[in-house]
Structure formats: structure tokens, C-alpha cells
Amino acid sequence: MDNFLQVLLDGVLNGLVYALVAAGLSLIWGVMDVINFAHGEFLMVGMYVSYWLGFILKIDPLFSWVAAGLFLFILGAVTYKIIIRNSLGKSGMAPLLATFGLSMVLKNFCMNRFTPNFRLLSGTILEGKTLSFGGAIISVPQLVTALFALVVLSLLYWMLKKTRLGWAIQATAMDKEAAELMGIKTENIFLLVFGIGGACVGITGGLMTSYLAVYPEVGGLFSLIAFVVVALGGFGSIPGALLAALLIGLVESFSGFYIAAVVKYVAVFAVYLAVILLRPRGLFGW
Amino acid sequence: MAAMLEARDIHCGYDGVPVIHGLSLEVNEGEIVAIIGANGAGKSTTMRTICGLMHPDRGQILFQGEDISRLPASETIRKGISYIPEARRLFPRLTVLENLELGAFTEKDRSVVEERLSEVFSLFPKLKDRLHQTAETMSGGEQQMCAIARGLMSGPKLLMLDELSLGLMPSLVEKVFEAVTAINEKGITVLLVEQLVQEALEIADRGYVLQTGRLVHSGTARELLDSPEVRRAYMGM
Numbered sequence: 001m002d003n004f005l006q007v008l009l010d011g012v013l014n015g016l017v018y019a020l021v022a023a024g025l026s027l028i029w030g031v032m033d034v035i036n037f038a039h040g041e042f043l044m045v046g047m048y049v050s051y052w053l054g055f056i057l058k059i060d061p062l063f064s065w066v067a068a069g070l071f072l073f074i075l076g077a078v079t080y081k082i083i084i085r086n087s088l089g090k091s092g093m094a095p096l097l098a099t100f101g102l103s104m105v106l107k108n109f110c111m112n113r114f115t116p117n118f119r120l121l122s123g124t125i126l127e128g129k130t131l132s133f134g135g136a137i138i139s140v141p142q143l144v145t146a147l148f149a150l151v152v153l154s155l156l157y158w159m160l161k162k163t164r165l166g167w168a169i170q171a172t173a174m175d176k177e178a179a180e181l182m183g184i185k186t187e188n189i190f191l192l193v194f195g196i197g198g199a200c201v202g203i204t205g206g207l208m209t210s211y212l213a214v215y216p217e218v219g220g221l222f223s224l225i226a227f228v229v230v231a232l233g234g235f236g237s238i239p240g241a242l243l244a245a246l247l248i249g250l251v252e253s254f255s256g257f258y259i260a261a262v263v264k265y266v267a268v269f270a271v272y273l274a275v276i277l278l279r280p281r282g283l284f285g286w
Numbered sequence: 287m288a289a290m291l292e293a294r295d296i297h298c299g300y301d302g303v304p305v306i307h308g309l310s311l312e313v314n315e316g317e318i319v320a321i322i323g324a325n326g327a328g329k330s331t332t333m334r335t336i337c338g339l340m341h342p343d344r345g346q347i348l349f350q351g352e353d354i355s356r357l358p359a360s361e362t363i364r365k366g367i368s369y370i371p372e373a374r375r376l377f378p379r380l381t382v383l384e385n386l387e388l389g390a391f392t393e394k395d396r397s398v399v400e401e402r403l404s405e406v407f408s409l410f411p412k413l414k415d416r417l418h419q420t421a422e423t424m425s426g427g428e429q430q431m432c433a434i435a436r437g438l439m440s441g442p443k444l445l446m447l448d449e450l451s452l453g454l455m456p457s458l459v460e461k462v463f464e465a466v467t468a469i470n471e472k473g474i475t476v477l478l479v480e481q482l483v484q485e486a487l488e489i490a491d492r493g494y495v496l497q498t499g500r501l502v503h504s505g506t507a508r509e510l511l512d513s514p515e516v517r518r519a520y521m522g523m
Contacts, residue, residue, distance in 0.1 A: 167384045168391060171377045177339060178375040183363040183392035183440065 015249025020149035022229035024200030030236020040223025046205025068206030076198025141211035240284030296345030323496035337369035368442035378422035389439025
């Protein structure tokens with residue numbers, strides 16, 4: 001029974017982090033029909049920002065997530081301006097290949113500058129702290145990251161549903177031309193959405209350095225999982241991303257513990273394949 | 287007095303295929319002007335070019351004396367031009383209230399927005415019962431009212447209406463045209479495009495007849511209604 005609770009908590013905590021990574025991807029896809037293949041690398045860049053701030057300036061990840069989020073917001077906006085804007089309206093493959101190229105550039109830049117070594121911050125405020133809860137042990141850095149993810153997701157959802165800006169973003173997603181007729185500058189909305197998508201992974205990456213090592217390939221698995229979550233949750237749906245991410249987190253932790261650690265991703269992708277076969281628009285998509 | 291809206295010899299088309307070949311028209315303040323013509327005559331293209339969704343290849347569009355030929359739609363609405371496109375184009379998964387709020391996207395003053403909301407509710411009381419329903423769940427007639435209301439939320443000087451009657455049953459068409467007259471009486475200038483020639487000319491002051499991208503007739507609504515050519519070509523009489 002102790003094991004069960006432990007595995008459940010691990011799944012939920014991981015799931016919440018996946019949710020925020022996926023939300024950025026989902027938002028960009030939902031509004032612009034663009035798949036950002038560099039999303040995982042954005043996460044990696046966010047982790048490096050927070051790692052170097054911690055290593056050189058001794059700023060704890062508990063604070064440096066702000067800088068990582070901001071940096072990735074700008075990186076996202078610049079990516080839109082320079083790369084995405086010119087590939088929109090062309091073949092659907094254009095933005096896909098462009099962002100794939102960007103992911104290569106980012107990965108290899110970090111490989112070249114920072115070596116492929118794993119780097120883990122030491123001496124962070126939350127390092128090694130744990131809570132015990134009904135016999136299960138919770139890692140505090142992971143808990144904090146998961147709670148942050150939940151808060152940011154809720155804010156994002158609230159912004160989309162309850163503010164004029166959020167309606168304008170949704171309107172742009174539904175009918176760009178009609179949105180222009182309302183006086184919405186859809187070009188700016190796209191820029192903003194790419195920035196927000198970047199900020200989501202920037203914040204997540206910034207906090208994750210308090211318990212995960214950063215290396216140039218770290219984004220790969222996360223982006224793969226994010227794609228699964230987005231497809232599973234339904235493109236463009238934030239609550240869908242949250243529920244799908246929790247599901248994936250749980251499948252991962254339960255299969256990893258009760259079957260074997262090596263099969264956990266097999267289970268994750270098997271669930272994905274099953275959903276795609278049975279319900280191609282995802283579990284919660286429109 | 288100079289016209290509120292003036293198109294001077296505009297030429298435009300899609301991807302180099304010309305649709306409008308040198309069209310000039312004028313709309314004076316306070317008027318209802320109808321552009322009529324068959325399917326494919328270029329009516330919607332004219333409207334899209336005036337509001338800035340497209341730009342003319344040649345020619346000029348002046349609004350209150352200012353050249354707006356190159357302004358995008360998100361700017362012309364700030365000048366006071368509101369275009370209600372063909373097929374309504376409401377945001378389907380947003381609620382009626384959210385659609386209306388976006389209609390007033392350019393208006394930052396909250397009290398003005400509230401005032402306009404109550405104005406459109408007095409024009410279309412039914413919308414008030416539908417506020418929190420998504421637009422896609424409403425009937426065609428309700429959607430058209432919502433589209434007109436959304437177009438009014440920006441507080442336009444010139445309201446451009448594209449094929450209001452499309453897909454509506456006759457009793458609703460009459461209601462919608464009554465609403466247009468009521469809007470005009472509040473001092474809003476109206477430019478409309480219609481396939482229902484008779485109905486449109488009955489509420490209009492003046493009209494233009496468009497045929498394959500060229501103006502073939504213009505005059506007061508009365509003149510056009512009495513013109514044997516117009517009657518034969520567009521009213522089947």
C-alpha cells in the first residue's frame with residue numbers, strides 16, 4: 001500500500017510538470033496550427049539559463065525561473081518573428097522543418113559551448129529536502145515545480161477564458177480574418193502566443209534544475225512526451241493537456257514500478273497509439 | 287460636402303486575377319447605399335477591399351478625406367468602419383457576450399462598452415437571453431443578430447453589411463432589414479451588399495449595380511427599382 005501511494009504521487013508530480021511543458025506546445029498549435037519541434041530544446045535552454053545563473057551568480061532556481069521564463073518568452077517571440085512568420089501560409093511542412101532545424105541549432109550550440117556533460121546544481125535551497133506523507137516520500141524540489149506548474153497552468157487558463165486578451169487569442173485561433181475585423185492585430189497575437197509557449201517551458205525548465213541535471217539532449221524525451229500529451233488531450237485544450245499529462249505521468253510511474261522500469265515508455269506510447277486509433281481527435285479535443 | 291467614403295477607380299483581384307476593373311463609388315454621411323449584382327459580380331471583393339482585408343492594385347479609397355487604401359482591417363475599424371462579413375463569421379466557441387466584447391475590442395473605456403451593450407440589447411432584446419450560450423449553438427437568425435450587434439459594438443460611423451439575408455427565412459429577412467433601418471436612423475451610415483435586390487433597394491437611399499467587376503447602373507433606389515433593365519436582370523420581372 002505504501003508503494004501504491006508513492007507511485008501515485010510520483011506519477012501526479014511528473015504529470016503536472018509534463019502538463020505545463022505540453023500546454024505551451026498545445027497553445028501554439030491551437031492558435032497557429034504550427035508544431036514547434038524546438039519545444040524540447042526551449043526547455044533545455046530554460047534549464048541552462050537557470051543552471052548558469054545558479055552556478056555563476058549563485059541565484060537559486062527558486063528565483064531564477066523568472067529569468068528563464070522571461071528569456072524563453074523572448075526566444076519564442078524572436079523565433080516567431082524570424083523563422084515562423086516567413087514560413088506561415090506556405091506548405092505545412094515549412095514551419096515544421098524550420099523549427100526542426102532550430103532544434104538542431106540549439107542542441108548543437110549547447111553541445112559545442114557547454115559540452116555534452118550532465119550538469120547538476122549543488123547547494124540549492126531545496127536540495128535533498130523531502131516530505132513524508134502517509135508513508136510515501138515526496139521530493140520537495142519536485143513538489144515545488146509541480147505546484148508552480150499547476151499555478152501557471154491555472155493562470156494561463158484563466159487568462160484564456162476570462163480576459164479580453166484571452167478571448168482575442170481564442171478568436172484569432174478560430175477565425176483569423178474575423179479577428180482582424182474586430183481590430184485585433186493577429187500578428188501581435190501570434191507573437192505573444194509564441195512567447196507564452198516559450199515562457200511555459202522556460203519556467204518549467206528553470207525550476208527543474210533544482211532536481212534534474214541539464215545536458216544538451218535533455219529536451220528530447222520531454223518534447224516527445226509533450227507531443228503525446230497534446231495529441232491525447234486534444235489540440236489547443238489546456239484542461240485536456242492537464243488531464244492527459246496526469247494520465248501519462250501515472251501510466252509512466254505505474255508501469256515503471258509494477259511491470260519494469262524499462263517498459264515505462266513502452267506503456268506511455270502504447271496508450272498513445274490506442275487513443276490515436278480509437279479516438280483520433282484526442283480524449284478531450286473538439 | 288465631401289462624401290464620407292469614396293472609392294476612386296479601384297482595381298483589385300486575387301493573386302493577380304482581376305475581379306474589380308475600375309470601380310468608383312461614394313457613400314454620403316447618413317445614407318443607406320446598396321451594392322447589388324449577381325453572384326460573382328465582385329460585391330464581396332469590393333467590400334473586402336474597402337474595409338482593408340484586401341488592398342486595391344490601383345486606385346484610391348478615401349474615408350472622411352483620408353486615404354485608407356493601404357490600411358489593414360485592424361486599422362480601418364479604428365477609423366470607424368465596421369464590416370460584417372458574409373456568413374456572419376461569429377467566433378463559434380465563444381459565448382455571445384464574448385463575441386460582443388470582442389466587437390468592442392478597440393474600445394478601452396469600460397463605461398462606453400457597457401453603454402453600447404445596452405444599446406444593442408435594446409435593438410435585439412433576444413440576445414440578452416443568450417449571453418452565455420456559445421455562438422455556434424444559436425439559430426441562423428439569432429446568429430445574424432449577434433453578428434450585427436458585434437459589428438455595432440465598435441461604435442462605427444460606417445457599417446458595412448455583406449449578404450445579410452443569406453440563409454435566413456423570409457420573415458427573418460424582413461426583421462433584419464428593419465433593424466438596418468433602425469440603425470441608420472441612429473445616425474450610422476450603411477453600405478450593404480445584397481442579392482435580394484428588391485428588399486435591399488426598398489430600404490436604401492441609393493444603389494449601385496455591379497456586373498462582372500464593373501458598375502453598370504447607379505442612381506437613387508427609386509430610379510433603380512423603376513428601371514426596366516434592373517427589374518428584368520435582377521428581379522425577374
